[in-house]
Amino acid sequence: MPGDDDRDYAEAVRVALGELPDLPFVPEVPGRGVAAGMIGRALAVVDGLGIDLQPAGWRLTDASGVDHRRARSLLAQDLDQVEEQAQGRTGIFKTQVAGPWTLAATVEKPRGDKVLSDHGARRELTQALAEGLRTHVADLRRRLPGVERLVVQVDEPMLPAVMNAAVPTASGFGRHRTVHPPEASAALETVLGAISEAGAEPWVHSCAPGVPWGMLAGAGARGLLVDHDLLGPADLDALAQALDDGLVVGLGVVPSTDPVAIPTDAVLTERVLRWLDMLGLDAGEVGNRLVIAPACGLAGATRDWSRTALTLARSTAANLT
Template sequence: MTVATGVGSYPGEDFDEALRVVLGELTDLPHLPEVPGRGITAGMVGRGLAVVADLGVDLQPAGWRLTDAPGVDHRRARSLLAQDLDALEEHGQGLAGTFKIQVCGPWTLAATVEKPRGDKVLSDHGARRELAQALAHGLVDHVRDVRRRLPAIERLVVQVDEPALAAVLDAQVPTASGFGRHRSVDRPEASESLGWVLGAIAGAGAEPWVHSCAPGTPLGLLRGAGARGLSVDLTMLSAADHDALAEALDGGDTVALGVVPGTDPETGLTDAHVTESVLRWLDMLGLDPGEVTDRLVLTPSCGLAGASPGWVRTALAVLRKAAANL
């Protein structure tokens, strides 16, 4: 059975309201919403650093930076995540089936967070290795905590967000000065670090997915590193991407297909339009819908933080109806 879910982020500053929308609209595959409108500690990177174990960070004028001990903003990020999980535990009593959480991936963190003396973690082989391993370690505890709070959940999905991975591999991440670019990371190293994180998720009893709506993300590398689900924007796919997704579906993995805009569209969109576009895509790949739709998930193209509240509800309703059509 095809189901619908969200990518992660929602507009506004009210986490409880975002959670109510998710639990009300995405009944087959709800997820833990992110509400970055509350501030940088609630954003994707702050959320990821709240999960990281054994490393301290603090917020500087240039952004997040590694420190000897957790700073006040790092403690706030961890406290905010704990509060959100408390709310999930309260509102999610009795939730069963499948649930999804999201976390910022190791390469997006490395391309965003600075070393203690400046410049990105990405510039230092040892530092990026340490950050990836600390994220993997922290995720084991995070998965256990979510499972403790939602004891009836049978299948827990952890979506690793890697919007910066393509830029990391293509040497497109700017240096601190802004006048240069960091050297590209070799694909074996990129796969190894992702493998630590995805392997930790699987080892904790959850199902690892990777999401990126950035063009040029190597989907084959993600599967090789251990991703059992690929979350992508349908409008950003290359010919090679289509082949990789067909292989994933044939191989029994999940494909989460971004099929509605993440911001308010200029023209209306119906579930019939979405259903037709997905069926056309499957036909182009030569796949029988009856054989693969149980491994297909429909999502927005990316997070919904930039959308209006009205479009959020419309988009999720369209996704849910289109999934039922399929």
């Protein structure tokens, strides 16, 4: 969500609870600084590793630096705000965290270059994320005792690049080696399995082309969140199979930044119906397994559009039911 201070975070929580009563979420407001960004947020959850912020970005270290401690403090402070505003909530609630491959492609080893370059380091980071998520889910359960269905969305925007040798090395002149599907799946199974064992429901989101949706479902994802405009013919079969198998599919059809021409909920509804027709399904068949969402995060939007986008998602979903 957009914003650059703690008052904006409180407002983001109000918007999330007010505009999406059927799928409220723990907001992220990355405009407040690197500790509040997607990677900083996930590293605040990671358990048992020292991490510090260097000029080149986040790096594994012997002990946590001031920025890592700041990220953890900010997460706890934000969850206090969610707990206060969400008192008495029941039903479903969602939070999100960057996944193991996006972290491995972003965070550096102690002596430089990405964690992605070292088998042992990426395995250690994956396990630390899994353990941290067990604690994180337990904390959310304590703070939101009335919530029956807790969803953890694992964000993996870097997964296709990791699997296609498209992540640059530190020098910028080379690319890290391909991570093959069995290893990619194994790391995701570790993280998604930890979420399930902690009593939450793992979904995976990626607003990137070429995502292996079938592999994610096989690794234990119970929901797949996609950007409608980035889907190709190869994605249709995997998503149709996911819906047939009882998984949730979140279809990102609402623009995530302010559009030149604002679409109506009728236009968006027609777009969803055409997509379902391509899958050979209708809205009555998929029921509440289809979620309508913005295409990606709303941090780059204006405050007005971020609220409008959530309203459009809700009204489009209502049209379908």
